[in-house]
Amino acid sequence: MREFKILVVLFAIVGFTYYGIEPYAHHIMHPEPVEADFNFKDLKDIDSSLKGDAQNGKTLVEANCVACHSIESQGHMPLMDDATNAASYGVVPPDLSTAGNLYNKNYLANFIANPAKAMHLEHKYSETKPFPMPSYNWMTPKEIMDIVAYFESIKAKELTHKESFENACGRCHSMAYAGISAKTPGKVATSHFGSTPPDLSQYIKSRGEHYLHSFINDPQNLLKGTAMPRVGLTQETQEDVIAFMEETGDRKKDERNALGIWVILFFVLMSGLAIAWKREIWKDLH
Amino acid sequence: MAEFNKAENLGEWFDQRLNTKAFWKTMMSEYWIPKDINFLWAMGALLATLFGILLISGIFLLMYYKPDVNLAFDSVNYTIMQEVGYGWLFRHIHAVGASIVFLVIYIHMFTGIYYGSYKKGREMIWISGMIIFMTFSAEGFSGYMLPWGQMSYWAAYVITEIFGGIPFIGGDLVVWIRGNFYVSDATLTRFFMLHVLLLPLGILGAIVFHFYTLRFPHVNNQEGDFFDYEVESKKFLDGNKKESKVINFWPGFLSKDIMVINIFMIFFFYLVFYHYNFAMDPINFDKANGLKTPEHIYPEWYFLWSYEVLRGWFFSIAGISGKDLGLMAFAFANGIFLVMPWLDRSPTVAPANRRPYFKIWFWLLMLDLVILTIFGKLPPTGSNAWVGFFASASFLILFISLPFITNMEAKKAGGKQ
Ligand code: HEM
Numbered sequence: 001m002r003e004f005k006i007l008v009v010l011f012a013i014v015g016f017t018y019y020g021i022e023p024y025a026h027h028i029m030h031p032e033p034v035e036a037d038f039n040f041k042d043l044k045d046i047d048s049s050l051k052g053d054a055q056n057g058k059t060l061v062e063a064n065c066v067a068c069h070s071i072e073s074q075g076h077m078p079l080m081d082d083a084t085n086a087a088s089y090g091v092v093p094p095d096l097s098t099a100g101n102l103y104n105k106n107y108l109a110n111f112i113a114n115p116a117k118a119m120h121l122e123h124k125y126s127e128t129k130p131f132p133m134p135s136y137n138w139m140t141p142k143e144i145m146d147i148v149a150y151f152e153s154i155k156a157k158e159l160t161h162k163e164s165f166e167n168a169c170g171r172c173h174s175m176a177y178a179g180i181s182a183k184t185p186g187k188v189a190t191s192h193f194g195s196t197p198p199d200l201s202q203y204i205k206s207r208g209e210h211y212l213h214s215f216i217n218d219p220q221n222l223l224k225g226t227a228m229p230r231v232g233l234t235q236e237t238q239e240d241v242i243a244f245m246e247e248t249g250d251r252k253k254d255e256r257n258a259l260g261i262w263v264i265l266f267f268v269l270m271s272g273l274a275i276a277w278k279r280e281i282w283k284d285l286h
Numbered sequence: 287m288a289e290f291n292k293a294e295n296l297g298e299w300f301d302q303r304l305n306t307k308a309f310w311k312t313m314m315s316e317y318w319i320p321k322d323i324n325f326l327w328a329m330g331a332l333l334a335t336l337f338g339i340l341l342i343s344g345i346f347l348l349m350y351y352k353p354d355v356n357l358a359f360d361s362v363n364y365t366i367m368q369e370v371g372y373g374w375l376f377r378h379i380h381a382v383g384a385s386i387v388f389l390v391i392y393i394h395m396f397t398g399i400y401y402g403s404y405k406k407g408r409e410m411i412w413i414s415g416m417i418i419f420m421t422f423s424a425e426g427f428s429g430y431m432l433p434w435g436q437m438s439y440w441a442a443y444v445i446t447e448i449f450g451g452i453p454f455i456g457g458d459l460v461v462w463i464r465g466n467f468y469v470s471d472a473t474l475t476r477f478f479m480l481h482v483l484l485l486p487l488g489i490l491g492a493i494v495f496h497f498y499t500l501r502f503p504h505v506n507n508q509e510g511d512f513f514d515y516e517v518e519s520k521k522f523l524d525g526n527k528k529e530s531k532v533i534n535f536w537p538g539f540l541s542k543d544i545m546v547i548n549i550f551m552i553f554f555f556y557l558v559f560y561h562y563n564f565a566m567d568p569i570n571f572d573k574a575n576g577l578k579t580p581e582h583i584y585p586e587w588y589f590l591w592s593y594e595v596l597r598g599w600f601f602s603i604a605g606i607s608g609k610d611l612g613l614m615a616f617a618f619a620n621g622i623f624l625v626m627p628w629l630d631r632s633p634t635v636a637p638a639n640r641r642p643y644f645k646i647w648f649w650l651l652m653l654d655l656v657i658l659t660i661f662g663k664l665p666p667t668g669s670n671a672w673v674g675f676f677a678s679a680s681f682l683i684l685f686i687s688l689p690f691i692t693n694m695e696a697k698k699a700g701g702k703q
Contacts, residue, residue, distance in 0.1 A: 207568070251368045256378075264552055267548055277544075282541070285527050
């Protein structure tokens, strides 16, 4: 009985202290991140009622976009190598073969009309330092929706988690533990953004899934003024990207979860034996 | 040379050469421990076990760890955590073990304080324990630096910076400790040496010494009773085990320790597999970056109370800057437990609940330490800064008043002694 009382007091002190230095301190230091908004409600509806014409979209893309972007699945190869591209634009323009898979449709339409605004980066760019990709706000909503329809028509059947990551983030971020290096060389990126896009190998551990969900959806939620763009991913792609970060950064998670139960059970068994043995010995002592 | 008869069996063979039977008796089967103890007396054996676990997991980590600012982070987070078979397990065990060992050390220390196990002949047990505690603290601090993450770097920066406050030699001392003007490769390699060689060696020696100091005064018991070990052990050996006030170390005492250790391991491995963030701070999975100060810098949880004693003094008093006051309070806090046996002026050895004034003192101290620990982590802004100040001041007042309180208590008990 006395031992039980001691145990209760011990648990109370340790439990209270633990609550203070872990859950409570985290709650104070890291405010709850804003929920991700996959409808991108702040953007106006370019005109989703229009049914885009993929054929016309193709013509528009070939006239306007392939000077900078490759679309390798359609035979448009990059005109310059990554280093030259990076030197010209500050960031390597991404290949657009998978644009139909990655981006929310209305986001993509808004992005074409005004990239910096859709990315929530207007504070970073100005007349003197324009965003590297021009705004196509001179196009009619119909033309923009044609382009969106075109990307939809050429989208890949399925993307692996790795492909999603490479296409959505790979122009800026490396992932050394998966053998991926950023297309844009670090030095160029640093001078272009004013901060370095970090290697993301361990970010699943250092930031955690919860933070990433909010951050990738809109970086300004958590890092006000940051140069990291809102990328405009659909919920599905974003989950794939985070899954890839976990597969790379916490590769042994499944092994850990599976083994833990057995080790714990082993000590439950050992405890049973130890209790029985102690009783046996103490039978003569009490 | 003495005459040797042919041994009947292996046991006898060793006994002839190493006197193992007598050794076993002295160390195990006839080493006497009081019977009136509770599970808190198993903390010592649990600590020895945890130290063993740390040593073994550490040796495995050492096979792949690279003490170099360019390699350290990846050697831990990639090579050990992902490439080496079960490397992640050893790292989790080592990190969680290092954190949890301090919890058990604190339980062990405050058990000693609660039952008055540091006085009347047990002073050397306490002193040797404090030597272990201090070396262990240095071990924890140096180990935390090795993965070379953001918190490794910045905690090392802040803590080494503290020495800069020492008058006259401070500036030079910091450079001497770091091996450079800032925390750098030289700092990492020397803390690596300390962590894997000098400090573990010191701890090992200190543990052996701690065990030796227990030998003559014997372990205390739940009521603080003093009795004649000759008489009680004779009863035991004559078969009156039930009446005897002692039990043998093996198997009596250890059977209970082993029970507690096994039950504890269920909890320990739950933490290792499913709940390790408290010991492996997420921020430390960002590589060290001397140009990017993290928003919140804090040491490992077991240093928070003394860190808060340091931080609590944020304004100057009587012309002494807050920084200097904090430094003095910090030095006081880290040294004061060492002289505990002499601060407690009452000759009574009894559990705190039987000591009218000490009881109050003890629980106030516990409360203060919990507050210091919690506020040591929170950002020191607004009212938090004041809580920190009052908790820090209370800590000093508690220890300064201890001799007077215990003196009064002794006078009150007066004739009854
Ligand atoms: C790795 C570190 C340590 C180990 C392995 C260790 C081991 C032990 C063992 C086996 C005992 C006897 C059984 C028991 O009462 O638990 C003991 C007793 C004791 N230890 Fe430690 N100890 C450690 C650290 C400390 C520290 C940091 C202190 C405090 C300054 C301390 C103070 C004491 C005291 C006062 C006793 C006597 C308890 C009594 O008489 O009831 N020890 N220790």
